[in-house]
Amino acid sequence: MKHYELAINFYKQKGPRHDKALWAIRQKRDKAIKEVDEWEELREKASKIKDEVINNLQDYVKEFIKNAKKEGIELFFAKDAKEHNEIVFDLLKEINAKKVVKSKSMLTEECGLNEFLEKRGIEVIDTDLGERIVQLRGEKPSHIVLPAIHTTKEEVAEILGESNTDPTYLTHKMRELLRNEFLSADAGISGANFLVADKGWAVVCTNEGNADLGAVLPKLHIISVGVEKIVPSMRDLGVFLRMLARNATGQKITTYTSIFGRKENGKRVIVLVDNGRFERLNTEFKETLKCIRCSACLTTCPVFRRSGGHAYRYVIPGPIGSLLAPLNNKEEYSDLPFACTLCNSCEMVCPVKIPFSKQLVKMREYVTKDDFAFKFIETSLHSPFAFKLFSKIIRLTPKSILKKALNEWSKYKEFPTIPPKRFIDG
Amino acid sequence: MDEFIKNLRLAGGEVLEEIPDGWYVTQAEFGVVENGTVWVREYKKELFLSEKVAVKMPKKFVKTMQEAMELINSPGVFISGPSKTADVESFLVFGAHGPVRFGIIFDKGL
Structure with a gap:
């Protein structure tokens, strides 16, 4: 199903509540950034730093690898998702691991790591409470920072087999269940928010402490x-670090900002993944590589707030997902850049100034490049003769047939009355 | 210092007068005023496994995270209050996976 169909289903069930919850977070975010007088300067700086990194990515990767090795971290480079999954599996096989605790990592979602490991007999426990809720429900996260924002407390109680729907009770119940998993896991997997090239350190920002338990136990x-x-x-x-949490949830900073070097009681491994990123540097969508996954563009998006994240069907939904998904699979996700009103709200909140509106319009061109209908319309609009002919055909076609032909469009919109004569014909 | 304490409390942290029984205690090096966070160099599992964590710290502060970066020369962790989550219907709950309570004690005589 396409975005608009899934969005309508979601909106009927949960739309207003979802919209309200996310709008409250957007307001908290606005309050948090107003406390920082130099916010706009920070955005400018952040954008320039990311430009510098992506324009010299190869050099920074080399520098990071060199320094992380010096620090005592084992390094791997994976060119795609498959290679990443195989490297992780081999590392786990080496220690005969049966159970892994994982904290939030959009990259492992992108690579489909859970399914890959489970097929090979390794149990993967998602430990972020929101991710655990969706894992137990057999779903995927619907938001990259608030994975279970689409669920209600009743649904959480149901999946845990509880009748008490108090959020504090449910949270502590899950803590108890997951604590046992932490203590019996053979390995921990996490993502990282930042890698510091000149130090070789990895930085992980979390609120729950699950990434740290997975890193230390x-x-x-x-x-x-x-x-x-x-x-x-x-x-x-x-x-x-001044921007990430403020822009994501309106917190001044996450509870934990952990800076990882060598692991004291075992082995720390970093798997650096390309999976199409280097190739993207040579495209008109290279600016999407600046994204720090703060999720502010999802939270602010009027379409996302009403459609929910699952309507996007990709691991990263919302405005940034509408750019990333078609790059991953053009045919499958060609509807996403159109799930957008070009209101520009995403661009206004983006901490690294990704030019969303321009990129989304370019993405519309990219996904429709080989589409026959769009090509036909484009040709017609470029030739006065073809345009006249085309508009005449439209005028002569009965409305009922037009409506049927434009079913996707006309299903939820009133079909306009076409005037019998063209304006320029007087 | 008042601004630091205000922000520490906003993140759910407490200011303790003495070390209570049953709390895991460690040392922090400095605090960050803009968000009430403290820098702890010693990265131990007890920091996350304990129900209650307290850090002793000098009255040493930097204004922002940007200034804080100048003082860091080894891995470690910034901590801002007890562990927390709002994953069940956006309702803020302390004690997600880590500590339910988090407090600071200022070193005496400084």
Whole structure:
């Protein structure tokens, strides 16, 4: 099903509540950034730092690998999702791991790591409470920072087999269940928010403490991360740490900002993943590589707030997902750049100034490049003769047939009355 | 210092007068005024496994995270209040996976 169909279903069931919950977060975010007088300067700096990184990505990757190795971290480079999954599986096989605790990592979702490991007999426990809720429900996260924002407390109680729907009770119940998993896991997997090139450190920002338990308890800690997450130095990291949580949830900072070097009681491994990122550098969509996954563009988007994240069907939904998904699979996700009013709200909140509106329009061109109908219309609009002919045909076609032909469009919109004569014909 | 304490409390943290029984205690090096966070260099599992965590700290502060970065020369962790989540219907709950309570104690005589 396409975005608009899934969106209508979602809106009927949960739309207004979902919209309200996300709008409250957007308001908290606005309050948080107003406390920082130099917010716009920070955005400018953050954007420039990311430009610098993606324009010299190869060099920064080399520098990070060199310094992380010096720090005592084992490094792997995976060119695609398959290679990433195989590297992680081999690392787990080496220690005969049966159970892994995983904290939030959009990259492992992108690579389909859970399914890959489970097929090979390794149990993967998602430990972020929101991710655990969706995992138990057999779903995918619907938002990259608030994975279970589409669920109600009643649904959480149901999946846990509880009758008490109090959020504090349910949260502590899940904590109890997951604590046992942490203590019995053979390895921990997490993502990383930033990699500091000149130090070789990985930085993870979380609220729940699950990434830290997964990093500190088992003997093996694997960090799966995309190459674009590198920042040149600690000074640059400071800029992003001031922005990330404020822009995501309106917190001044996440509970934990963990800076990882060598692991004291075991082995730490970083798997750097390309999966099409280097190739994207040579396209008109290279600016999407600046994204720090703060999720502000999802939370603010009037379409996302009403449609929910699942309507996008991709691991990363919302405005940034509408750019990333078609790059991953053009045919499957060609509807996403159109699930957008070009209102520009995403661009206004983006901490690294990704030019969303321009990119989304370019993406519309990209996905329709080979579409016959669009090609036909484009040709007609370029030739006065073809245009006249085309408009005449439209005028002569009975409305009922037109309506049927334009079914997707006319299903939810009133079909306009076509005047019998063209304006320029007087 | 008042601004630091205000922000620490906003994140759910407490200011303790003495070390209570049953709390895991460690040392923090400095605090960050803009968000009430503290820098702890010692990365131990007890920091996350304990129900209650307290950090002793000097009255040493930097204004922002950007300034904080200048002081960091090893891995470690910034902590801002107890662990928390709002994953069940956006309702804020302390004690997600880590500590339910988090407090600071200022070093005496400084």
